[in-house]
Amino acid sequence: MIPAEVRYVRASSLDEALDALGEPDAKALAGGQSLLPVLKLRIVRPSVLVDIGGLGLAGIETVGDEVRIGALTTWDRLASDAALARPALAALAECAAGVGDLQVRNRGTLGGSLAHADPASDVLAVVLALGARLELRSPEGERSLAASDFVLGPFTTALGERELITSVVVPVPEPGSGSAYVSVEHPASGFALAGAAALVRPGGSSSVALTGVGARASLVPEGGSLDDVEIYGDRFAPEGYRRHVAVVVVRRALERARARAEEDM
């Protein structure tokens, strides 16, 4: 399968990329691990692909009490970077290590995945539970959006047509916190039938987000019951079974996050 004809532009600066994205039906290309498959199936047919792979948007640094992750940081890097190797942020590396396979993790990026907004995105649950925000850049300037305001629905985000994610900023939880990501995957596709990310703070309060169970990953209201969460069914996992899996992954994620919080004391 070969994608439909498309013009390729390699951007050498953010401004150049934003310029090129002003053309009709332009699409930004990061690692391509979600975009290339849909280009090959011709589900998406842009006129121009703007390659942002050369803009130096990869990297992880701790600034004050936040960790800034460049949008083009690969899963492979997220899974192994020392800045994330702490109990409170363990959910990120844990989730990254389980994305796709080794080859996909070598090229696939955090920002690309968030922009793609698959309803079963693992990492979206993690950034929701960790209370991360996304930094965006457009010709109008910069803005930042809470992860919870970013994804609007399946494959639909708040990104403007000429807007790029430049980084994801994760607040470092207070000492004595722990986080975890647990999913049950469809054995063939590897996508989550249900996935849960949990952050447990000292004192026991927690944030939990679910993915794979509805139109988009979302936070479970604290103290709320999963009975109130809308969960869909399909031929792989009817509604009742998926709800059961959701309960199980939430429990496991909370247990693991609690155990990690104790390590962080």
Place this chain on the structure above:
Amino acid sequence: MPDRVSLVVNGESRSLEVEGRTLLVDALRDGLGLTGAHVGCDTSQCGACTVLVDRRAVKSCTVLALQVEGAEITTIEGLAAGDGLHPLQQAFVEHHGLQCGFCTPGMILTASDLLSRDPDPDDETIRRSLRGNYCRCTGYQPVVDSVRAAAEALREAAA
């Protein structure tokens, strides 16, 4: 409208004309005659098209040729130094890590990425690392045996 892409393929600088939409695997196979990277599923599942881009395994059916401008590409044809077999290739021969051979270039190049980071992986790590490479003939045990044997051979060679 054709573009040009320059790559270092198996240690040699190569430049070729491609379209914006040309996949790396097609540039290697049709443009450079390197048919060791196989097109299996063509949907980034099976890993038969795996090559190394700057020493990291990638699925060349899911990368545009123009995306890897300037990169060092290693295909199965260029893995061994000289005329002999690379220790991974030798181990796959000795431990029957293949039957039909279609998946083998991808298996070996993915294993090469793994061993460059972890010279002594346990079986669980080998299996997890090869999750993106499907074999439809042998079952995976001989493949795991081959990778473990190659790891040992490489460690001895480095000692």
